[in-house]
Amino acid sequence: MQTATLTGWTQLAPDVRDFEFEVPGVETVAFAPGQFVSFSAEIGGKRITRAYSISSPPDGNRFHICLNRVPEGLFSPLLFSAEPGFRVDMQGPLGTFTLRDPEAESIMVATGTGVAPFRSMISHYLRQGGKAPVTLLFGVRHEENLLYRAGFEEWARLYPNFRFEPTLTRPSDSWTGRAGRVQPHLLELVGDRRDLYIYVCGMKAMVDDVRATMRGLGFDRRRIVVEKYD
Numbered sequence: 232m233q234t235a236t237l238t239g240w241t242q243l244a245p246d247v248r249d250f251e252f253e254v255p256g257v258e259t260v261a262f263a264p265g266q267f268v269s270f271s272a273e274i275g276g277k278r279i280t281r282a283y284s285i286s287s288p289p290d291g292n293r294f295h296i297c298l299n300r301v302p303e304g305l306f307s308p309l310l311f312s313a314e315p316g317f318r319v320d321m322q323g324p325l326g327t328f329t330l331r332d333p334e335a336e337s338i339m340v341a342t343g344t345g346v347a348p349f350r351s352m353i354s355h356y357l358r359q360g361g362k363a364p365v366t367l368l369f370g371v372r373h374e375e376n377l378l379y380r381a382g383f384e385e386w387a388r389l390y391p392n393f394r395f396e397p398t399l400t401r402p403s404d405s406w407t408g409r410a411g412r413v414q415p416h417l418l419e420l421v422g423d424r425r426d427l428y429i430y431v432c433g434m435k436a437m438v439d440d441v442r443a444t445m446r447g448l449g450f451d452r453r454r455i456v457v458e459k460y461d
C-alpha cells in the first residue's frame with residue numbers, strides 16, 4: 232500500500248473537481264493511460280475503498296483525478312472536504328481499460344466524470360504522435376458540465392486526427408451543438424463502419440446500453456471496451 236498526498240484541486244463544474252496528487256518518495260507513478268487508482272480510508276470505523284480513473288497523462292510521481300461529489304456517498308464527500316496535504320492510502324494504478332490498438336481508429340464515449348480516463352488516453356496518444364483518428368463523444372447535462380472543455384477544444388484545433396463532439400441533454404437556447412443522449416450521435420458517427428474500436432466509460436446504464444447497441448450492429452465484442460463506475 233502506498234500513500235498519495237493531495238497537492239491541490241480546481242473546481243471544474245458544480246460538484247466536480249480535479250484533484251492533483253503526488254506519491255512522495257517515488258520518482259514515477261507508472262501507469263497505462265486509462266487505468267485507475269484505488270483509494271481507501273477509514274470512514275465511520277470501516278475501511279472504505281473506491282476506484283478513481285487517472286485523468287492526466289503520465290507525469291513523474293503526480294497524477295490527477297476528476298471527481299464527482301455524490302452527496303449521499305461515503306468517499307467522495309471525504310475527498311471534497313480535503314485540502315492540500317491530505318493523505319490517502321492508495322493501491323495501483325490498476326485496470327485494463329487502455330488503448331487496444333494504437334493504429335486503429337477509435338470513438339470514445341463518455342458521460343460525466345467518465346471522461347477522465349479518455350483525457351489521459353487522448354492527451355498521451357496525441358503527444359506521442361499517434362496518427363489514427365480519435366473521436367471523443369462526451370455527453371453531459373448542461374454546457375457548464377463539459378469537464379476539461381477548453382483542453383479538448385484546443386486539441387481539436389491542434390491535432391487534425393482528434394475530434395471533440397460534446398452533446399447536452401439540457402441545452403440552453405444559445406447552444407448550437409449536438410443535443411440529447413450520446414446513443415443516437417454514436418450511431419451517426421459510426422455509420423456503416425465496423426472496424427473501429429468503441430471505448431465507453433460512465434455509469435452502468437449508459438455503458439450497457441451502448442454496448443448492446445454496438446453488438447446489435449454487428450461489432451466484434453473485442454472492439455467494444457468498457458469501464459463502469461457503478
Ligand SMILES: Cc1cc2nc3c(=O)[nH]c(=O)nc-3n(C[C@H](O)[C@H](O)[C@H](O)COP(=O)(O)OP(=O)(O)OC[C@H]3O[C@@H](n4cnc5c(N)ncnc54)[C@H](O)[C@@H]3O)c2cc1C
Nearest residue numbers: 281282283284297298299301304305306307344347460461
Ligand atoms: C474503475 C472505476 C473508476 C472510477 N472512476 C471514477 C472517477 O474518475 N470519478 C468519479 O467521480 N467516480 C469514479 N468512480 C466511482 C467511484 O469509485 C465511487 O463509486 C464514487 O466516488 C462514489 O463513491 P461514494 O463512496 O462517495 O458513494 P457510494 O456510497 O459508494 O455510492 C453512492 C451512489 O453513487 C453512485 N455513483 C458512483 N459513482 C458516481 C459518479 N461518478 N457520479 C454519480 N454517482 C455515482 C453509485 O451508483 C451509488 O448509488 C469509478 C468507479 C470505478 C469502478
